[in-house]
Amino acid sequence: MKTLLALMAGALAFTSTANAKPADYEFDTVHSQIIFKVNHLGYSNSYGKFRAFEGTLSFDPEDWSTAKTEVSINTKSIDLENKEWNDHMRNPDFFDVEQFPAMTFKSTKLEKTGEKTGKLHGDLTILGKTQPITLDLTLNQAGIHPMSEQPHVGFSATGTIKRSEWGMEYGVPAVGDDVHIIIEVEASAK
Numbered sequence: 001m002k003t004l005l006a007l008m009a010g011a012l013a014f015t016s017t018a019n020a021k022p023a024d025y026e027f028d029t030v031h032s033q034i035i036f037k038v039n040h041l042g043y044s045n046s047y048g049k050f051r052a053f054e055g056t057l058s059f060d061p062e063d064w065s066t067a068k069t070e071v072s073i074n075t076k077s078i079d080l081e082n083k084e085w086n087d088h089m090r091n092p093d094f095f096d097v098e099q100f101p102a103m104t105f106k107s108t109k110l111e112k113t114g115e116k117t118g119k120l121h122g123d124l125t126i127l128g129k130t131q132p133i134t135l136d137l138t139l140n141q142a143g144i145h146p147m148s149e150q151p152h153v154g155f156s157a158t159g160t161i162k163r164s165e166w167g168m169e170y171g172v173p174a175v176g177d178d179v180h181i182i183i184e185v186e187a188s189a190k
Contacts (some may be wrong), residue, residue, distance in 0.1 A: 022060040022067065029053065032185045034073060038163075039176030041171070052077035058185055059153055060143045064118055073103050085129070093170040100127050104138055110137070120157060126166040135159035151189040152172040158182055162188035 055071035060166045069087040077094040079087055095175040116139040124133045140154035159181045164172055 014120070022043070022058040022063075023153075023190045025057050025059065025151075025153055027053070027055040027057075027071075028152075028186045028188050031188075033172050033183070035184075037180040039178070041174050045131055045180075046080060047079040048078060050077050051079050052072065055185070055187075056190075057144070057185075061139070061153075064110050064112040067107070068107070069107045069120075069122070071105045073105075075101060075103055080171040096127060102112070103127075108132070116140075124161070124166075126163075126186045127168060129166050131161075131165055132158060133161055144181075145188065148188065152186065154184075156184055 010114050032053075034053055035047060036049070037045050037047050040046045048128055050073045052074035053071060055069060057067065057069035061068045076090060076097040078086060078089050078095060078097075080089065083166075092099075095103075101128045103124070105124050107120060109121040111119040111121065113119060118137045118139070120135045120137045122133060122135075123130050135157040136159060137157045140156055142151075142153040144150065145152040160179045161179050161181065163169075164177050165181050
């Protein structure tokens with residue numbers, strides 16, 4: 001009897017996994033953040049964020065290999081909580097927002113490394129130049145949201161890029177070349 005129950009449970013698990021399909025989600029931008037940190041003259045680490053962005057993702061908790069995401073960030077929405085600094089970050093020394101109003105990320109692969117961890121590989125475009133990057137990813141939760149009663153998923157991601165590789169060389173090395181990225185994403189099913 002135990003053998004029969006084990007075989008039935010295995011068959012059900014295989015069926016549910018085989019029939020699982022990626023769900024499509026849209027970023028909940030109220031509960032998502034794109035933050036960065038850059039060293040300033042060796043004295044401090046300055047934090048900033050992008051306030052306007054949109055993104056979609058497709059994710060199946062049973063098969064991470066099918067995951068994909070696309071994000072578009074409004075470069076003019078950069079905010080370091082200082083008008084003068086914000087204006088400088090928007091000019092051609094940095095993001096040149098008039099010529100390049102958006103930067104984008106498009107995933108190429110999600111590699112699962114643990115029960116809730118992975119490496120998100122993708123192409124980041126800044127100042128019209130596209131380079132591959134890899135982010136360390138943690139699946140915070142996937143399930144039914146208690147308020148909306150709709151499927152929801154949440155991720156945290158971190159990584160580091162060198163801004164000079166995208167042609168943003170102003171102030172290097174006094175203003176750090178390494179940009180540490182911190183992303184929190186909550187997304188709801190479309």
